[in-house]
Amino acid sequence: MSHPVVLIHGMWCTGANWDRVRSLMEPRGYDCFAPSLPAHDPTPDQPIDVARLSLRDYLAELEHQVAERRYDRPPILIGHSMGGLLAQQLACRVQPLALVLLTPAPAWGIGALRWANLLAFAPWMFGGAFWRNSHKPSFPNAVRSAFNGVPQNRHRHLYEALVHESGRAAYEIGMWWFDWSRASAVDVSRIRCPVYVVSCGEDRLTPAPVVRKLAARYPGVTQRYYPSRGHWVIDDEDTEEMVHAICGWLRPMEQRYERTRAHAA
Numbered sequence: 001m002s003h004p005v006v007l008i009h010g011m012w013c014t015g016a017n018w019d020r021v022r023s024l025m026e027p028r029g030y031d032c033f034a035p036s037l038p039a040h041d042p043t044p045d046q047p048i049d050v051a052r053l054s055l056r057d058y059l060a061e062l063e064h065q066v067a068e069r070r071y072d073r074p075p076i077l078i079g080h081s082m083g084g085l086l087a088q089q090l091a092c093r094v095q096p097l098a099l100v101l102l103t104p105a106p107a108w109g110i111g112a113l114r115w116a117n118l119l120a121f122a123p124w125m126f127g128g129a130f131w132r133n134s135h136k137p138s139f140p141n142a143v144r145s146a147f148n149g150v151p152q153n154r155h156r157h158l159y160e161a162l163v164h165e166s167g168r169a170a171y172e173i174g175m176w177w178f179d180w181s182r183a184s185a186v187d188v189s190r191i192r193c194p195v196y197v198v199s200c201g202e203d204r205l206t207p208a209p210v211v212r213k214l215a216a217r218y219p220g221v222t223q224r225y226y227p228s229r230g231h232w233v234i235d236d237e238d239t240e241e242m243v244h245a246i247c248g249w250l251r252p253m254e255q256r257y258e259r260t261r262a263h264a265a
Helices: 014-029 047-052 055-069 081-094 114-127 141-147 152-160 169-172 208-215 239-264
Strands: 005-007 030-033 076-079 099-100 195-200 222-226
Touching: 005 014, 005 055, 005 081, 014 030, 014 239, 030 055, 055 081, 055 114, 055 169, 076 081, 081 099, 099 208, 099 239, 114 169, 141 152, 195 208, 195 239, 222 239
Parallel strands: 005 030, 005 076, 076 099, 099 195, 195 222
Antiparallel strands: none
16 A cells, blocks of 8 residues: 655745656655645746745645545655745644655744855845745856756756745745744644654755754654755755665655554554
8 A cells, every 4th residue: 555645845846846756756655745835836926926925824725735635544744945844844733654854944943044045035135025025036046056956957947947935935934033923933842753854065045054953853863964965855866866765764664554553453
């Protein structure tokens, strides 16, 4: 029986950005579901529709979509970048079998802005009332900040697939100290499943020191560090090896769950 996997994308992305990971996991027997976050489908009004959505809006829709699927097994949650933050918040509500965080955005209380990632956001942040406006990095900034670990001949194709992101959501993550609603907060005490965290030495959006601070919140966390990779781990030269390692980490948990389920039947 296949085990359900929910793939949660990051900023400027859609569910289609998980196609490479899905192509590697589904032949291994996983039932992958990769929803697009609200107002992330590429439509003419997408930049307007997404502008003021909160992380809370994203989380509510994810919880609704997972509930609609009526899984008979606890899902595995895998999140990339902002999706890594949302995956943690969702894990507080659905109690997954396991939680996999790929270059995750930091939760409330962890400093996010560094010189390494500031260039991707600077033009938007200095544009006035940036928390009310949607945002998409320029092509040079996307290449420098997100695609620096991907072969150059793929940069333009990847960029054209990006959509605008909510200014409010970016504000809630990057400037959490001004957000009294604590929309990016994660109650770690409610996450009881095993956690696997990937960080990368050349990541300029969620630098490895920031990711390590997040990982330190989880006792017994499994960490994998790639010194030469950038942020775009969902489809680079090492994605296949990474997915293979993650599946190897997951298998014992799946087997234990199935044995427990069989004994209880």
